[in-house]
Amino acid sequence: MLRPRFEDEDEVYIPEIGEDESDFNVHDRIPHSNAGIALGWSALEQQMFDMLLLNRFAADDQELLDETARTISRLVETFEAHEIARIMAVAMMSFQLAAAEDKSFEDEYNRYRDYIKKHPEDLEEI
Numbered sequence: 001m002l003r004p005r006f007e008d009e010d011e012v013y014i015p016e017i018g019e020d021e022s023d024f025n026v027h028d029r030i031p032h033s034n035a036g037i038a039l040g041w042s043a044l045e046q047q048m049f050d051m052l053l054l055n056r057f058a059a060d061d062q063e064l065l066d067e068t069a070r071t072i073s074r075l076v077e078t079f080e081a082h083e084i085a086r087i088m089a090v091a092m093m094s095f096q097l098a099a100a101e102d103k104s105f106e107d108e109y110n111r112y113r114d115y116i117k118k119h120p121e122d123l124e125e126i
Contacts, residue, residue: 036046052068075084094105116123 036049039045041049052065052072075087079087090105097103097105097108
């Protein structure tokens with residue numbers, strides 16, 4: 001089945017995620033974009049790129065979008081799925097750290113690295 005090609009930007013489906021995400025679900029919606037239709041993307045492929053493009057800054061800034069895509073590719077090439085989930089969880093907690101404790105993940109990680117350099121006996125065994 002050939003999907004329609006949309007000429008009107010208002011008709012192109014890019015899901016919005018707002019403050020109330022309780023009813024947001026890309027799985028029961030039919031994604032559409034001119035590029036996705038032209039490339040013959042499956043619903044999964046289109047949904048993946050819809051989620052990538054939800055970051056409006058990335059959608060407006062090609063360099064940022066390219067960097068995000070390279071980061072995703074590197075993660076997938078380097079780590080297994082459970083490790084990517086762990087990285088995502090730490091990234092989300094870093095936002096919580098900033099909001100709840102007014103601390104930066106990068107600063108705290110650097111403090112940890114400095115401490116370990118001075119006290120290698122305290123390095124966690126992996």
